[in-house]
Amino acid sequence: MSDEEEFTALFRRHYPRVLAFVSRRTDQARAHDVVAETFATAWRHFARLPAEPLPWLYRVARNSLANEERAARRRARLFERMAGGGVPSAPDHAVSVVADAGLREALSRLSRLDREALLLIGWEGLDHDAAAHVLGCTAVTFKVRVHRARRRLARLLAAADQDQAPPPSRPYELHTAASQRGKSA
Amino acid sequence: MTEQDAMTRLAAANPVPDADVHDSATSTRALFLQRAVLAQPRSRRRGFFLPGPKWRYAVVPAALAAVAAAAFAVVNRTSPPPRPPVQAGASTATPRSILAAAATQAEREGPRGQFVHATGTVARIVHLGPGAGYDVIRVDTVQSVQPAAGLPGEGWLTIGERGSSVRPLTAADATAYVADGSPGPAELPAAGEQTLYPDLAGDEPYAGELGDLPDDPARTGPAMLAWLAEAGQELPPDPQGWLFRTGTKLLDTFTAVAGGADRAKIYRMLAGLTGVRTLDGGADPLGRPARALAYTATTPRHGLVEWQVYLGPDSDRITYTQAVVRQPGAANAGLPAGAVQYSAAVTAVTWSDKP
Numbered sequence: 001m002s003d004e005e006e007f008t009a010l011f012r013r014h015y016p017r018v019l020a021f022v023s024r025r026t027d028q029a030r031a032h033d034v035v036a037e038t039f040a041t042a043w044r045h046f047a048r049l050p051a052e053p054l055p056w057l058y059r060v061a062r063n064s065l066a067n068e069e070r071a072a073r074r075r076a077r078l079f080e081r082m083a084g085g086g087v088p089s090a091p092d093h094a095v096s097v098v099a100d101a102g103l104r105e106a107l108s109r110l111s112r113l114d115r116e117a118l119l120l121i122g123w124e125g126l127d128h129d130a131a132a133h134v135l136g137c138t139a140v141t142f143k144v145r146v147h148r149a150r151r152r153l154a155r156l157l158a159a160a161d162q163d164q165a166p167p168p169s170r171p172y173e174l175h176t177a178a179s180q181r182g183k184s185a
Numbered sequence: 186m187t188e189q190d191a192m193t194r195l196a197a198a199n200p201v202p203d204a205d206v207h208d209s210a211t212s213t214r215a216l217f218l219q220r221a222v223l224a225q226p227r228s229r230r231r232g233f234f235l236p237g238p239k240w241r242y243a244v245v246p247a248a249l250a251a252v253a254a255a256a257f258a259v260v261n262r263t264s265p266p267p268r269p270p271v272q273a274g275a276s277t278a279t280p281r282s283i284l285a286a287a288a289t290q291a292e293r294e295g296p297r298g299q300f301v302h303a304t305g306t307v308a309r310i311v312h313l314g315p316g317a318g319y320d321v322i323r324v325d326t327v328q329s330v331q332p333a334a335g336l337p338g339e340g341w342l343t344i345g346e347r348g349s350s351v352r353p354l355t356a357a358d359a360t361a362y363v364a365d366g367s368p369g370p371a372e373l374p375a376a377g378e379q380t381l382y383p384d385l386a387g388d389e390p391y392a393g394e395l396g397d398l399p400d401d402p403a404r405t406g407p408a409m410l411a412w413l414a415e416a417g418q419e420l421p422p423d424p425q426g427w428l429f430r431t432g433t434k435l436l437d438t439f440t441a442v443a444g445g446a447d448r449a450k451i452y453r454m455l456a457g458l459t460g461v462r463t464l465d466g467g468a469d470p471l472g473r474p475a476r477a478l479a480y481t482a483t484t485p486r487h488g489l490v491e492w493q494v495y496l497g498p499d500s501d502r503i504t505y506t507q508a509v510v511r512q513p514g515a516a517n518a519g520l521p522a523g524a525v526q527y528s529a530a531v532t533a534v535t536w537s538d539k540p
Binding site: 004007008011012013016017019020023024035036042043044045048070094097098100103110111112113114118121122136137141150151157158161 | 190191192197200203205206210214223383384
């Protein structure tokens with residue numbers, strides 16, 4: 001099988017999931033650009049693709065999305081300087097498209113990395129090893145992160161459902177995280 | 186609300202169910218993209234050794250000549266003699282003076298090419314066998330190309346693609362290693378994702394933009410820690426240690442893409458840390474002249490570890506990094522004090538306008 005045939009098979013197998021991954025994180029107009037960039041990168045690096053390339057493709061797509069976000073932030077800062085301030089930051093697309101209001105509120109209170117860890121499990125259906133590859137961390141680190149994130153999400157959802165203000169999270173989270181670190185050691 | 190309930194609710198809120206994109210690979214848009222991608226040029230690496238003896242024999246002499254020429258150039262540009270008679274000059278320098286000098290060198294670095302090509306090796310201890318088991322050192326080649334001086338572009342890095350090896354850590358390990366059939370690199374358990382520097386301290390990575398960090402050295406470190414807090418990460422229990430390890434990773438020769446001004450900013454931040462000390466000897470573990478810095482801290486599972494960073498004598502490039510176990514912990518209880526948990530050696534650095 002030639003490289004072109006192998007790449008075509010890879011493309012047919014993974015295009016739907018990469019498109020879904022990106023579409024969950026940005027608008028449709030940008031999604032197709034990011035998917036195109038992702039597969040173009042895959043073709044340039046075809047010789048070095050891992051045997052199971054989906055996490056690698058997700059990671060490339062995620063980097064591409066991050067580059068777009070950085071460029072958008074720079075544009076916003078420039079606009080802010082020109083306009084004299086007052087430009088609100090754009091909400092995370094993955095949060096803004098969630099229809100469940102309580103869940104949307106809870107997700108918005110999670111850190112970006114915690115939220116992404118949960119989405120990789122809950123929406124992409126990845127196992128810990130694959131999700132860790134996407135985030136560029138070890139499986140152990142990811143496991144700890146997703147464990148904490150699940151707990152925080154459940155707590156925030158419970159608070160949102162009871163229509164109560166969530167507890168002051170920072171000191172509590174820091175205390176909890178420090179305790180967990182001690183236990184995991 | 187249980188955690189499982191929360192995850193079920195999250196899964197149910199998926200805005201793009203897989204079923205919605207199931208047939209998308211055969212859409213007109215997808216087929217157009219596929220053809221467009223295949224029409225693009227790509228890395229020459231895969232097609233380098235095409236099947237066919239004539240072609241291969243024609244390439245080998247040329248390749249050898251190219252490698253020899255490159256090696257000559259590299260040796261003359263970056264590599265010092267293997268074991269020069271270096272005196273212990275580092276002991277008279279302070280971490281602050283070494284790092285301040287590196288910052289100045291980083292700022293002065295003029296354009297040499299659009300891409301930095303670095304080669305070297307990474308080594309790490311792998312524990313094998315049932316029961317008490319034994320330890321081996323796995324060594325992998327590293328090759329990387331990164332955009333130089335903060336220029337935009339895409340870099341790449343490979344670990345082990347040009348060869349790997351395994352050797353026992355101690356004489357006692359050698360006996361067990363032979364009895365176990367002397368397993369090679371391919372027989373070692375998969376370590377998951379390959380990384381240059383195993384995370385022994387449980388550090389959260391810094392992923393903010395270096396350009397956004399304040400130039401004032403007194404504010405650079407706090408700004409990095411503030412970024413962690415803004416990202417919702419826990420603050421490190423030892424901020425100085427986190428800043429040392431994270432800062433030196435941002436300056437890593439294999440992966441760094443920062444420009445001179447940003448590199449200088451990080452060096453000046455490092456110069457303001459407490460707990461950093463110099464190492465005597467004036468040479469790195471390969472015997473090359475170097476200025477060495479170290480930071481020692483207790484890790485959650487790997488005991489007391491000393492992170493050592495070696496800078497080239499006339500540049501701000503980090504040429505060697507290693508983590509030395511001073512007192513083993515739960516995860517490396519069988520290691521002797523002084524064992525090197527992992528190391529990374531940069532053996533050649535060149536610049537070119539080609540990726």
